[in-house]
Structures are given as structure tokens and as C-alpha cells.
Amino acid sequence: MPAWAVKIGLQVAQDPEKALKFLFFGIMIIIVLFMLLTLPFFLLxxxxxxxxxxxxxxNAALRIASESGDQxxxxxxxIALDAFLLKQDFSKSNPTHIYSYFKEAFIWSEDVKIEVACVPPKKHFICTRTETVYHKRSLDEVMSRLNLSTEDKESVRNYLALNLDDLDDNSEVDGPIDIPPGNFxxxxxxxxxxxxxxxxxxGFGTRIDPITGLQGALHGGIDIGTPMGTEVRATAGGVVSFSGYTETGGYMVTVNHQNGYVTRYLHLSVMLVNVGDKVRQNDAIALSGNxxxxxxxxxxxxxxHExxxxxxxxxxxx
Known part of the structure; x- marks a missing residue:
């Protein structure tokens, strides 16, 4: 056994209390040194x-979703991408940059032709209309398009690993998540x-995404627990601006109202109106679904929407 170990053992035997104090201060010094060494990496x-x-x-994510078929x-x-791309200098960030840059980075679209009922009906003739279908790229796809290296991608994922809601005292988006107890x-x-x-x-606002499990996911409306086939009615008079199928929202109806208001109804099973139809308040426009x-x-x-x-x-x- 080394001489220094024997010496320490004798001191412990002679004065156990002093030895415990020595051990305590030794552990504290190790902890402080560890924090000093790791703090720069943590802050990074x-x-x-x-x-x-x-x-x-x-808000940019909500706006992009409202313009791209609920993607x-x-x-x-x-934020994780900007933290890397801007080298954490968020003074270079602004709402216009956030909206335009990330819409182009994450969203792509294609025009597709779909069969529709001919008005008036025509025998032996297929009527079609062109619709724009939106798709969302994954984070990995976006990083690959930016030609990020494996190390750079890992840096972005390190930023993403943080729960930003814990760092944010203002997690509401244009009104709180407000779920009335039971029926109201x-x-x-x-x-x-x-x-x-x-x-x-x-309710409306940020939540844990029920599909992906991610925290801080944005929910741009409210969910109402309707059984299949429940009648859905226009909540105000207006003109139907969309009646069709979207990848994420399923069958959906959008109604434009006066004074800049728009209402949307998603996950429907049956649509009872077509684009261009004028509807009155409380007119049946669809049946709910899944x-x-x-x-x-x-x-x-x-x-x-306002x-x-x-x-x-x-x-x-x-």
C-alpha cells in the first residue's frame, strides 16, 4: 500500500471528525471545478x-399553418435552427425574417387535379379542379437542404433538447388555454x-402534441368532443372559401365572414357545402368526423381567424 494512503488512514483513525470535514471540502472543490469546466458548454x-x-x-408558426393547409x-x-444559424445573436431576428425564412424552409406545395361533381351535371364527362396541396419538411430534411454537417446537426439538436417552456415566463399565444370544466x-x-x-x-395555445408528444406544440383552435356525424353549423354568415381535403386536417370547410373574420371546421366526415356557396348563420355545412x-x-x-x-x-x- 502506498505510504500516502497509510498516512491518510492513520489520520482518519486518530481524528474521524477532521477526516469527514476534509472529505466534505474535497467533494465541494470537485463539484465547483466541474461546474466551472462545464458551464461554458451548458451556456453554449x-x-x-x-x-x-x-x-x-x-405566432409565425400559426400564421404559416393558416396559409398552408394547417401544416x-x-x-x-x-428557434433551435436560428440559434445555430444566427450564432445565438437573436438581435438579427425579427417577425418578418422568422415568417418568410421558415415558411420557405419547412413548407413546399404542389398543384394537383381532383375530380369534382360537374355543375350542371354532364354525362360521360369528368370535371376537375386544381388545388394547391401543402407539405411540411421534417427538421432533418431542412438541415440536409441547408447542407449542415453531422456536427452542425447535432448542435441544432442540442438546442432543441432544451425545454424552452421552462425558460419562458410568457408561454401564452394570443390568449390562454382555457378549457371549461365539463359542458358549458x-x-x-x-x-x-x-x-x-x-x-x-x-384548448387554444401551446400544449403537448397528442401525435408527436412534443412539448410547446401550437394548437391554433379548440377541439370539441363530437360523436361521429354530429351536425356542424356555420357560426356566422359568409361565403365558403374552401371545401375539400387536407393531409392533416382531413375534410375541412372554411367560411369567410365580414370584417376580416374567417372560421374553419376540420376533421369532418361529410361536407355539405361547396366553394362559393353563401351560408347564413347556423346553416348546416358539414358532419363531424375523424x-x-x-x-x-x-x-x-x-x-x-381575425x-x-x-x-x-x-x-x-x-
Whole structure:
């Protein structure tokens, strides 16, 4: 046994209390040294965005989704990419940059022809119309298109590994997630309720994504727990601007109203209106369903937009 070990052993035997103090201070010194050595690496992984800037990314993701068939980008992926690309200098970031850059990076579209009923009906003739279908690239696809190296991709993933909600004291997006307990009676003002079911199962704002499990996912409307085939009604008078199928939202109807308002009804089973139809408040426009890739069960996803911005629908019924 080395002489120094024998010496320490004798000291411990002679004065155990002194030995424990020595051991305690030794451990504390090791912990402090470890923190000093790892702190620079830890700080490297924290995007230096201000908490109020987080909403710029959330709102940009909502705006992009509203313009691209409900293709929702994870706002934390957007921040992680900017943290790397801007070298954490978020003074170079602004809402215009966030919206335009990430829409081009994550979203792509194609025009497809779909068969529709001929108006008026024509025998032995197939009528078609052209629709723009939107698709979303994954984070890995975006990083590959940017020609990031394996090391750079790992840096982005390190940023993404942070739970930014824990660093953010302002996690609301244009109104809180507000889920009434059980059934509730909405106050009818300019909008009526879209169906005869009042059970809100998921509110507006950030949440844990029910499909991917990611935290901080944006939910741009409310979910109403409707059984299959529940009648869905227009909540205000207007003109149908979309009636068709989207990859994530399934069968969907969009109605344009006066004063810059738009309502959307997603995951439908049957659509009862066509593009260009004029509808009155409370007219039946569809039957609820469970269509589209972003659904875990029968329900109606309902949205209200004001001048292109998604609003918390429940704020219109209080």
C-alpha cells in the first residue's frame, strides 16, 4: 500500500471528525471545478433569445399553418435552427425574417387535379379542379437542404433538447388555454356555437402534441368532443372559401365572414357545402368526423381567424 494512503488512514483513525470535514471540502472543490469546466458548454446550448421573442416564433408558426393547409411547424425547431444559424445573436431576428425564412424552409406545395361533381351535371364527362396541396419538411430534411454537417446537426439538436417552456415566463399565444370544466353554455355574441355539443377537450395555445408528444406544440383552435356525424353549423354568415381535403386536417370547410373574420371546421366526415356557396348563420355545412392525420379520435377542430391571425375561439363566447 502506498505510504500516502497509510498516512491518510492513520489520520482518519486518530481524528474521524477532521477526516469527514476534509472529505466534505474535497467533494465541494470537485463539484465547483466541474461546474466551472462545464458551464461554458451548458451556456453554449441555451439560445440567447428574449422570452418575448418566443411568441414571434409561435405566432409565425400559426400564421404559416393558416396559409398552408394547417401544416404546423414546431416553433422550438425554428428557434433551435436560428440559434445555430444566427450564432445565438437573436438581435438579427425579427417577425418578418422568422415568417418568410421558415415558411420557405419547412413548407413546399404542389398543384394537383381532383375530380369534382360537374355543375350542371354532364354525362360521360369528368370535371376537375386544381388545388394547391401543402407539405411540411421534417427538421432533418431542412438541415440536409441547408447542407449542415453531422456536427452542425447535432448542435441544432442540442438546442432543441432544451425545454424552452421552462425558460419562458410568457408561454401564452394570443390568449390562454382555457378549457371549461365539463359542458358549458357559451355566451352567443357575433358567433354562434358550431354544434350541439359543448364539451371542449383541448384548448387554444401551446400544449403537448397528442401525435408527436412534443412539448410547446401550437394548437391554433379548440377541439370539441363530437360523436361521429354530429351536425356542424356555420357560426356566422359568409361565403365558403374552401371545401375539400387536407393531409392533416382531413375534410375541412372554411367560411369567410365580414370584417376580416374567417372560421374553419376540420376533421369532418361529410361536407355539405361547396366553394362559393353563401351560408347564413347556423346553416348546416358539414358532419363531424375523424379524418386527417392529426386526429386521435372523433372531434371537431374549430378555429376563428381575425385579419389572418388565429384567435382563441373561447374568447368570443364569454
Amino acid at each position: 446550448f441555451i439560445p440567447a433569445a428574449e422570452p418575448e421573442q418566443y411568441n414571434d416564433y409561435r 404546423l411547424i414546431n416553433w422550438q425547431e425554428m 353554455t357559451p355566451v352567443i355574441n357575433q358567433f354562434t356555437w358550431p354544434c350541439d355539443v359543448y364539451r371542449v377537450t383541448s 379524418t386527417g392525420s392529426r386526429t386521435t379520435g372523433p372531434h371537431l377542430h374549430y378555429e376563428i 385579419n389572418g391571425v388565429k384567435k382563441n375561439p373561447l374568447l368570443f363566447y364569454k
